[in-house]
Amino acid sequence: MSDDQPVLTRIPVTVLTGFLGAGKTTLLNRILTEQHGRKIAVIENEFGEVGIDHQLVIQSDEELFEMNNGCICCTVRGDLIRILERLAKRKDPLDAVVIETTGLADPGPVAQTFFTAADIKERYQLDAIVTLVDAKHLGLHLDDSDEARAQVAFADVIVLNKTDLVSPDELAVLEARLRKMNAAARVHRAVQAEVPLRHVLEVGGFNLSRASEMAPNFLEPEYPFEWMGLYQLAPGELVYRLEAGPDPTMDLALVPIPGPGSAPVAAAKETAVRLFAEPPHRLAEGGIIDPAQGRQRLALPAADQIFQIRIPASGWYALFTQHHPDEFAATLLVEGGPVTPARQEALKPDHEHDEAVTSVGLEFPGDVDGKRLNAWLGELLRTKGNDIFRSKGVLAVRGTENRLVFQGVHMLFDGRFDRPWGSEPRKNTFVFIGRNLDRAELSAGFASCLCR
Ligand SMILES: Nc1nc2c(ncn2[C@@H]2O[C@H](COP(=O)(O)OP(=O)(O)OP(=O)(O)O)[C@@H](O)[C@H]2O)c(=O)[nH]1
Numbered sequence: 001m002s003d004d005q006p007v008l009t010r011i012p013v014t015v016l017t018g019f020l021g022a023g024k025t026t027l028l029n030r031i032l033t034e035q036h037g038r039k040i041a042v043i044e045n046e047f048g049e050v051g052i053d054h055q056l057v058i059q060s061d062e063e064l065f066e067m068n069n070g071c072i073c074c075t076v077r078g079d080l081i082r083i084l085e086r087l088a089k090r091k092d093p094l095d096a097v098v099i100e101t102t103g104l105a106d107p108g109p110v111a112q113t114f115f116t117a118a119d120i121k122e123r124y125q126l127d128a129i130v131t132l133v134d135a136k137h138l139g140l141h142l143d144d145s146d147e148a149r150a151q152v153a154f155a156d157v158i159v160l161n162k163t164d165l166v167s168p169d170e171l172a173v174l175e176a177r178l179r180k181m182n183a184a185a186r187v188h189r190a191v192q193a194e195v196p197l198r199h200v201l202e203v204g205g206f207n208l209s210r211a212s213e214m215a216p217n218f219l220e221p222e223y224p225f226e227w228m229g230l231y232q233l234a235p236g237e238l239v240y241r242l243e244a245g246p247d248p249t250m251d252l253a254l255v256p257i258p259g260p261g262s263a264p265v266a267a268a269k270e271t272a273v274r275l276f277a278e279p280p281h282r283l284a285e286g287g288i289i290d291p292a293q294g295r296q297r298l299a300l301p302a303a304d305q306i307f308q309i310r311i312p313a314s315g316w317y318a319l320f321t322q323h324h325p326d327e328f329a330a331t332l333l334v335e336g337g338p339v340t341p342a343r344q345e346a347l348k349p350d351h352e353h354d355e356a357v358t359s360v361g362l363e364f365p366g367d368v369d370g371k372r373l374n375a376w377l378g379e380l381l382r383t384k385g386n387d388i389f390r391s392k393g394v395l396a397v398r399g400t401e402n403r404l405v406f407q408g409v410h411m412l413f414d415g416r417f418d419r420p421w422g423s424e425p426r427k428n429t430f431v432f433i434g435r436n437l438d439r440a441e442l443s444a445g446f447a448s449c450l451c452r
Helices: 024-034 077-088 107-116 118-123 138-142 146-153 168-181 208-214 262-275 370-384 439-447
Strands: 011-018 040-045 063-067 096-100 124-134 157-161 186-189 227-233 236-242 249-257 281-283 296-299 305-311 315-321 331-334 343-346 358-365 388-395 402-409 412-420 427-434
Touching: 011 024, 011 107, 024 040, 024 096, 024 124, 024 157, 040 077, 077 096, 077 107, 077 118, 077 262, 107 118, 107 124, 107 146, 107 208, 118 124, 118 262, 124 146, 138 146, 138 168, 146 168, 157 168, 168 186, 227 262, 249 262, 262 315, 296 305, 358 439, 370 388, 370 402, 370 412, 370 439, 427 439
Parallel strands: 011 096, 011 124, 040 063, 040 096, 124 157, 157 186, 281 296
Antiparallel strands: 227 315, 227 343, 236 305, 236 331, 249 296, 249 315, 358 427, 388 402, 388 427, 402 412
C-alpha cells in the first residue's frame, strides 16, 4: 500500500454468544435501544426450524441480517463472510457490527473468521466475545455440552445474567466455576442483561494469543469440506466414479485456479467456503459436473455411480469434496485411466455438534385459544422441561389485538403482548429446542389449542 492511501479503520465486531435462552436477544435489544446515533448492523443466526428471533428483535433503524438454516460456526460461515463483505462496501460506513450466534454455536470458529479470511481481517476487528450466562440453568448444560463450555472458555466478557432467579450462594458457586474455566474474562452480574454498554461494546478485549492457547488449532481454519485435490486438466469430458459410501449424497465444487502455488490455493479455499454456503445444484447419476455450477450434490443411491466432469479450458483446477474421496473410492478418470492429483490435502472438517439436540418448528394460521394453550404448554413444560431446553413463539390469541410473545427456558415461561397484528395475517409460529422431541405429539398438542 502506498503512503498516501488512506488507512481504513476497521469496524469493531462483537460476537454475542451464550446457551439457549441465556439472554442474548435481551442484550441485543438493549444495545439497539440505547445506541442512538450509531450505525450498528446486526447479524443473527438462529437454531430452529422456524425463524422467531427476527420477530423479537426490536424494530429499529439498524440493519438486521438473518442467517437461518445452519450453524454460523460451520455451514453458514461462507454466508457470514458474504454479508460482512457486503457491509464493508457500504458508502455510509458502519460504526459497529454485532453478531448474535445461536445458543448452540461454538464461538471459536466465528472468531476465527476475523483472522483467517483475507478480506475480512482487513476491514473488521473482533472486539470481544460476549457470553451471556443464565445463572439458573447453565449448570444443567456445562457437563454435557461442549458448546456451552466453549462459550464460557472463549469469552472476553461474561454477563452473568438472570441473577434474580438464584440465591446469592448459588450465584457465588456458579461464578467461582466460571472463573475457574476462564480466569481472564471480565464478569458482570446482571438482571435482564442490564449492563452498561461500555462493558460489552468496544471493550477492545479479544485476545488472540489467549484464544490460541486455549484452542491450539484456533487459527487452523475449519472447512465445510474434508478434502482438496489439485489437477492440471485438458479441455473435454472426464469421468468421476464413486462407490457407495457413508452418505447417500456427496457435495463437491471444482474451482479453476491460476496455478498450484500457495496463494492461488488459499484463494480457492476461500472461494470454495463461499460456494459451500450456497444451495447445491443437484446431480443424478450420469449428470455433468461443471466448474461454473458451484456447489454440486451428487446423488449416490447405489454402488458405482458415474458422473461426467466438463472441463471448459485447459489449466489448473482445485476439486473440493465434502468427504474424503477414500470413503467413496472416488476416482477421476481420463480415457479410462485414473488421474492422481498433483497435490492433495485432507482438511480439518467442521466440528461436530450435539446431534441429540434438535428443533421442532410449528406454524399454524388463525387464532389459538389462550386458556387451552396455557394449560397445554404449562403441563408440557412441567413434565418435559428437562428435555425442552427452549421454547418460543409468536401467537395470535383469540379476542386480543396484539401479538403474544411466548418465551420458555426449561420449565420457566411467560407470555407478553407486544405490538398489534395490524394488517399482517394472524398466525402462530412456535419452536421447541431440546432432546427427545416428539414432533407428532407436539404438533397435535398445539393443533388442539387452535380455534376452529
Ligand atoms: N428472570 C429473568 N428472565 C430473563 C432475564 N434475562 C432474560 N430473561 C428472559 O429469558 C428469556 C430468554 O431471553 P432471550 O434474550 O430471548 O435469550 P436468548 O439467549 O436470545 O435465547 P435464544 O436466542 O433462543 O438462545 C426471555 O423470556 C427473557 O425475557 C433475567 O435476567 N431474569
